[in-house]
Amino acid sequence: MFSKNSKEKGIESVLFFISTLTVLILFLICIFLFRDSLLLFKETSLLDFLTGKFWYPTSVNKQFGLLPLLLGSLLVTAGSILFSVPLGIASAIYISELAHPKVADFLKPFIEILAGIPSVVFGFFGLVVLVPFMQKTLNLPTGQTALTGSIMLGIMALPTIITISEDAISSVPSTLRQGSLALGATQWQTIYKVIIPASLSGISAAVMLGIGRAIGETMTLMMVTGNAAIIPSFPGGFFGPVRTMTATIALEMGEVPQGSAHFHALFAVGSVLFIITFIINLIADSIKKKYRFKVG
């Protein structure tokens, strides 16, 4: 009896239906998102939306300029990368190459727990601890700044970066390590001249996914960045409040009249966000594929 019986076929079709369902849902979300976004352009041109410097959605002279929100998101994300990437990679190297296996086994669950903490809890911690700290130590009018957001986001992106980089580093065959050491290389030379280059694509994928996680984060940022929709300067903008795209949608969606221009503008912001994360994931994915090919 080698032919599939009807029960197996039944299970197979159920699984097929479920897996196509996710594709269908994604497709529907895209349609709704883009359809409502497009309605905005009856009132504002695409160019005005993308290059507008002011987000005044409720004033008499309504303006829906994306720039302050986009730059706010990018600034906070860039800041978070600046410290989460070196820290994450360093931790990954420590865990996979240097730490005693027992120490590594001890650390890993904590990193996973860090990944599982709800963002509102991070936000709460940021608001109560980091915001006053920043205000005092940097002597700022408010501790709710882009930098505060960056630090919180960085902490939140760390687990992603660490776990995926560590995966990439551990999958470098040990024969390469031995080959390098047998040539008289020290452990550090082996790490930075052989191991890291060999796992670079995996590490880059980790970084991209970390960025993806950061740019889509909402709740924490809403709680610690002050939410002022002004175009941040660089690098001074780090020390003042900003408003990200995600926070804007979350803050305003509840109060906006359905079908209004403002309503559609928020959808347009959502579309931009969607496109950005989509591209980032695409890049991460293609890097990951390349890296599997190389190691496998």
Next chain:
Amino acid sequence: MTKGVQNVSQVQIKVDNLNLWYGEKQALKNISMQIPKNSVTALIGPSGCGKSTFLRCLNRMNDLVKNCRIEGKISIEEKDIYGPDVDVVDLRKKVGMVFQKPNPFPMSIFDNVAYGPRIHGADRKDLDSIVEQALRSAAIWEETSDRLKSPALSLSGGQQQRLCIARTLAVKPRTILFDEPTSALDPISTARIEDLIMDLKKDYTIVIVTHNMQQAARISDYTGFFLMGKLIEFGQTRQIFQNPQEQSTEDYITGRFG
């Protein structure tokens, strides 16, 4: 008791009462031997008898194994390599190693060979000639001279192994350890590497682990037979193969076990 080779002109590696444990398990038992300079010494024996373990003692690769403990003495060029003043980096420069599976780094052919000299601080302007010379000595220059910038992983398995030999030669060791260097290769690549090894003994002392009796007989001057962590017999290859002193050696060589 030193099993040995009489009238050796010059000893390169001298092992005295070497014992080695992996945790509780003893993998090498009381091994003593003297490996002559500028010769090829083959180590044979059934799987798990400790050949690789012994080889890894000679460049201290066993240092990487967490619960490995060593007793006894190994001198290379009359220097105790487990002595307190020994720099492992320096030892591994002088005692190179080629592994069973070709393990080129995922970088260009040139960078693979230049890797060792670079980490040991070779002058940038000397690199080209060091690399060329190493590739020539490893008999792979002809095949690679026009593609030094291409990835090492684009070479065939046999070419990769010769590249790994070149990479080892570039560091200018005096002893080279080979752990079954041809077991993953086809017969033609194997023959090329055997020729190469016989050629290299002019300038290097070579110790090679092999499962291939014909290979040991063909290329080695001396042979050591290991069994269950002990060195059963060590002597000139011709003598070991034609007139073994121990029954187990004869049984192994003639294929009656192992």
